[in-house]
Amino acid sequence: MAVDRSRLPALGPEPRFRFPEIRRRSLANGLCILTVEHHAVPLVSFLALFPVGAASDPGQRPGLAAVTSDMLDEGSGDLDAIELHESLGRIGGHLESEIGSDATILTLTSLARFADRGIRLLADMLMHPRLEQRDFDRVRELRLNRLVQMRDLAPALADRAFTERLYPDHPYGHQPIGTEASLRGMALAEVGGFHRSMFIPSRLTIVAAGDASHGALGDLAEGAFGGWSARAGTMAPVDPTRLPVPPPPRERLAVLHRPAAAQSELRIGHVSLPRSTPDYHALLVLNMVLGGQFVSRINMNLREDKGYTYGARTSFDFRRGPGPFALHASVQSEATVDAVIEAMSELRDIRGARPVTRAELETGRAALTRGYPQNFETAEQISRGAAQLALYGLPDDYFSTFMPKVLAVDEAAVTRVASEHIDPSRLLTVLVGDREKIGPTLDRLDLGAAAEIPPG
Amino acid sequence: MHIPYTHHRLANGLDILIHEDHGCPIVAVNVWYHVGSKNEKPGRTGFAHLFEHLMFEGSEHYDRGFFQPLQEAGASLNGSTNADRTNYWEVVPTNALELALWMESDRMGYLLPALTDAKFENQREVVLNERRQNYENRPYGFAGMAMMAALYAPDHPYHWMTIGGADDIRAARLDDVKAFFQTYYRPRNASLAVAGDVDTDQVLTMASDYFGPLEAGEEPPRAEFTPPPAITSDIRLVLEDRVELPRLYMAWHSPALFAQGDAELDLVGEVLASGKTSRLYRTLVYEQRMATEIAASQNSREIGGFFQIVATAAPGRTLAELEGAILQVLGTLSERGPTSLEMERCQAQAEASFIYRLQTVGGFGGKGDQLNAYNVYVGDPGFFETDRSRYRKVTPEAMQRVCREWLRGGARIVLSVVPRGQAALALEGSQPVSVA
Numbered sequence: 001m002a003v004d005r006s007r008l009p010a011l012g013p014e015p016r017f018r019f020p021e022i023r024r025r026s027l028a029n030g031l032c033i034l035t036v037e038h039h040a041v042p043l044v045s046f047l048a049l050f051p052v053g054a055a056s057d058p059g060q061r062p063g064l065a066a067v068t069s070d071m072l073d074e075g076s077g078d079l080d081a082i083e084l085h086e087s088l089g090r091i092g093g094h095l096e097s098e099i100g101s102d103a104t105i106l107t108l109t110s111l112a113r114f115a116d117r118g119i120r121l122l123a124d125m126l127m128h129p130r131l132e133q134r135d136f137d138r139v140r141e142l143r144l145n146r147l148v149q150m151r152d153l154a155p156a157l158a159d160r161a162f163t164e165r166l167y168p169d170h171p172y173g174h175q176p177i178g179t180e181a182s183l184r185g186m187a188l189a190e191v192g193g194f195h196r197s198m199f200i201p202s203r204l205t206i207v208a209a210g211d212a213s214h215g216a217l218g219d220l221a222e223g224a225f226g227g228w229s230a231r232a233g234t235m236a237p238v239d240p241t242r243l244p245v246p247p248p249p250r251e252r253l254a255v256l257h258r259p260a261a262a263q264s265e266l267r268i269g270h271v272s273l274p275r276s277t278p279d280y281h282a283l284l285v286l287n288m289v290l291g292g293q294f295v296s297r298i299n300m301n302l303r304e305d306k307g308y309t310y311g312a313r314t315s316f317d318f319r320r321g322p323g324p325f326a327l328h329a330s331v332q333s334e335a336t337v338d339a340v341i342e343a344m345s346e347l348r349d350i351r352g353a354r355p356v357t358r359a360e361l362e363t364g365r366a367a368l369t370r371g372y373p374q375n376f377e378t379a380e381q382i383s384r385g386a387a388q389l390a391l392y393g394l395p396d397d398y399f400s401t402f403m404p405k406v407l408a409v410d411e412a413a414v415t416r417v418a419s420e421h422i423d424p425s426r427l428l429t430v431l432v433g434d435r436e437k438i439g440p441t442l443d444r445l446d447l448g449a450a451a452e453i454p455p456g
Numbered sequence: 457m458h459i460p461y462t463h464h465r466l467a468n469g470l471d472i473l474i475h476e477d478h479g480c481p482i483v484a485v486n487v488w489y490h491v492g493s494k495n496e497k498p499g500r501t502g503f504a505h506l507f508e509h510l511m512f513e514g515s516e517h518y519d520r521g522f523f524q525p526l527q528e529a530g531a532s533l534n535g536s537t538n539a540d541r542t543n544y545w546e547v548v549p550t551n552a553l554e555l556a557l558w559m560e561s562d563r564m565g566y567l568l569p570a571l572t573d574a575k576f577e578n579q580r581e582v583v584l585n586e587r588r589q590n591y592e593n594r595p596y597g598f599a600g601m602a603m604m605a606a607l608y609a610p611d612h613p614y615h616w617m618t619i620g621g622a623d624d625i626r627a628a629r630l631d632d633v634k635a636f637f638q639t640y641y642r643p644r645n646a647s648l649a650v651a652g653d654v655d656t657d658q659v660l661t662m663a664s665d666y667f668g669p670l671e672a673g674e675e676p677p678r679a680e681f682t683p684p685p686a687i688t689s690d691i692r693l694v695l696e697d698r699v700e701l702p703r704l705y706m707a708w709h710s711p712a713l714f715a716q717g718d719a720e721l722d723l724v725g726e727v728l729a730s731g732k733t734s735r736l737y738r739t740l741v742y743e744q745r746m747a748t749e750i751a752a753s754q755n756s757r758e759i760g761g762f763f764q765i766v767a768t769a770a771p772g773r774t775l776a777e778l779e780g781a782i783l784q785v786l787g788t789l790s791e792r793g794p795t796s797l798e799m800e801r802c803q804a805q806a807e808a809s810f811i812y813r814l815q816t817v818g819g820f821g822g823k824g825d826q827l828n829a830y831n832v833y834v835g836d837p838g839f840f841e842t843d844r845s846r847y848r849k850v851t852p853e854a855m856q857r858v859c860r861e862w863l864r865g866g867a868r869i870v871l872s873v874v875p876r877g878q879a880a881l882a883l884e885g886s887q888p889v890s891v892a
Binding site: 008012138142149151370378 | 477479480481482516517518521523524525527528529530531532547549550551552554555558559561562566577578579580581582583584585586588589590592593594595653661665666669698699700701731732733738741742745748768770771797800801802804805807808809811812814815816817
C-alpha cells in the first residue's frame, strides 16, 4: 500500500487501560499495607514510606533525618553493614533510599522467589537498625565530604541558594543533606532518638507490588512487620499541611559569582501551592504548556529559537505543604541576561497577554492523559504511584479519576491559575555564574539591586 | 528466558524486529543507525551527535519539529549517540503506532529537504551549551576526554569522546550534514524494533509500507582504525580542574564487547566496586576511609574496551595512598581469585540484572533497544539468552585469569585530577595534560 505523506495519520481509538487494583490491609500496630499484583516479570518490589522527611529535622539539626535514613542499611539485628549487604547481594536485591522534605522512602526490589528474604531484610533495617558509632562516624564523614564536593557543583549551589532565600527560617528552607556545622555537631544519640520517636509502625505504609497474589504479598508484609509493637512516637513529625507560607524575599535577584564558570545556572520562582490544592490538575496542564515538556513555550523559546541552553523547564514541586514553583536552566554566560528576560516574559505573558491557545491546551492535556498508562509498566513504578496516594491522602480511585479531571481543564482554567498562581512581582531570580561574563547589564532585568550570595 | 521476536529484512536492507508484550497498552518504536562518533574524522569530532539533534528538527513532509505531534499523542521520546551507534525511540499508546512509524520513516527517508542553515546553526549552539553544561561546567568533566586521548592514538576513533571538541563542533558545516546523512542514514545501515501491545502481522505490514519505499543507499564504509599498540609502561598524567577533592582514574585496554574475557571483567568490576561488600569499597571507603567514592567497570565497545577504576580521595588523604590500596586489592584478586561467596553474589546480581531488563518495552535499555543492540552488534536479535549464559559460565579461575591478563602493572593509564594550582597532589612523575 502506498502511504500518504501529505498528512499525518490519524490516531486510532484510544486503547483501554485498566489501572492496577490496590488492596489495603491494616495491622493491629497501626501499620498500613497496600498490595498490587503485577505478573509481567518474576520480580517483587517492596516500598516503605514514612511521612517523615527533612522538614522534620529539628531546627538546630538540619540533616538529621537524612543521616537517620542513611544509617538504616548500616547493619540491623544480627547483621553488621557488610553482612546485611552480603545478604542483599545474594538475592539479587536492589535497595534504594531517598529522602525529600515530606517523606523518607526505601525501596527494595528482588527476584520474586526471594521475596520473603527481601521483606525480612527491609523490616529489620526499619525496626532494628544497629546504629553503631563507627558506622555513624563514617556515614557522617561521607556526607561532610559530599558537602565539600557540592561547592563545585553549580546546580547544587543554585538549588541551595534558591531554597534558602525562598524559605528563610522554615522547615522547607534547607537541603536534606543539611549543613557542615550541623553534621559536625551531631551525635549518634540524636539519630537513635530521632529513629525511636519518629519511626513507629502507625506512621509506616508498606506497598508490596509484583509477581504474587494480593494475599501472598499482604502475608509477606504482615509476617515481617506484624510483630513490631505499637507505640506512640515521642516526637511528632512536622505536619507540612500546617506550615505557614513564607513572605516573598526582599531581594528579587541574587547572584553567586563563580569566576570562569562555563555557564550560568539559573533558577526563577516563588513559593507555590501544596499538593492538596483544588487547582492541581489545571496547574499540571499550565506547566505542560509553560515549561513541562520539550514543546513547551520556555524550552522552545530559550533552546529551539535562541539556542541559549541545552534545555529549560519549569515545575511545580507539589508537597504536603507549599512547595516551590521554579524554572531551571543552565544558560550560556553571555546570554544570561537575555535568557532571564525571555523567561520572565513567558512567565508573565501566559497570565493573560498571550494566554494558552486551544492547540497548546490540547497538546498539554493529551501529553498528560495519553501518556499516563506508561507510568504503570513496572512493579516499582506502580509502588511509587500507590505511595503517592498514601503520602498525600488521595482516594483509592485516584488513578482512574486523573484523566477525566485533566480533560476537564479548559483554556479559561489554565489562564486563571496562571494569573492567580504565578506572580511576577514575587519571583526570585538566582544566578550562579561568572559575573564578568554575564556583564554589567543586570540592570536591564529591572529586578532591583542584586544581592551577593557568599560562596561556600 | 528470552525476548521472543519476529525478524524480517526489507528489500532495502532494513531489519524489522517485532516483539509482542501485552502487559500495558503501549508500544515502543526503536531505531538504531550503525553510526557513532567512531565514524568521525579528527578535526570533525562531535559530528554524529550534532547530527542526532538535527533528526528532531523536522523532515520534508512534517517540517514543524519532531516532538509536537508525538507529545500530543502521549509519547515519550528521545535519542542518543555513543561511539558505535545512534538510537532513537518513542514509546506511544498503541493507537499512535502508525504516527510513530510515519515520523521515523519520514526522517529516515526525507530529512534533508527540510534542513536549513537556521536549524543547523541553532542546534550547533544547543550542542555547545550541552557540552558546557555536561562537561565544561561539571567537576571532573574533562577527565573522560583526557583518558580516551591517552588510551587511544589520535587516529584511532575512540581517541575522542562522542560530545567532540568545541572547535570541531564550531567547524561543522551544513554540507557535512548532507554527506553524513547520505552515507550512514540509510535503511541498510539501520535496524527497527517495535515492541509492545501489538499484533506482529499488522506491524510488519505497516512498517513495510512506511519504510519499504526508502532507498537502500550504498554500503557505508567501516570505521578505519589500527588497534591501539599495547601500553608497555605506565603513563601518569595530571589534570588541574575546579574540584575540591583529588581523584584518581586508572585504566587498561580490555576486550571488546562480547569478546573473550568481556563478561569475566564485568564480574570483576562487580566484585571490586559494586555495593558495600565489594573489595575496593570495603577496603578504601568502609574500613580505611581513605576514599569517598569508588567505581570499577569494564567499558566494552565494538572495536575495543577499557577497564577503569575511579577513586576520590577523602580530605587529607593522598592519591598515592589510594593507588597503593587499589593495587593491593587487585593483586590479591589476581593471586587468589574471587571467593565462593563473591561468585554467588555477583552471579545473582548478573542474573537479576537480566530480569530487570525485561521490565520495560521501550526507552533506553528497554526490550526494543536490546533487540536492536544484539542485532546491530552481533547480527542476532535473539542473543539475550546467549548473553546471559556468558555470565553463568564464568568461573573463579577465569576471573583470576582476566585479572592477570588485562589488569597488569606497566600497562596502565593513571590520571590524577587535582584542584587548580595544586599539581603537587598528583601521583609522582605525572605529566600535565591539557584538554580543551
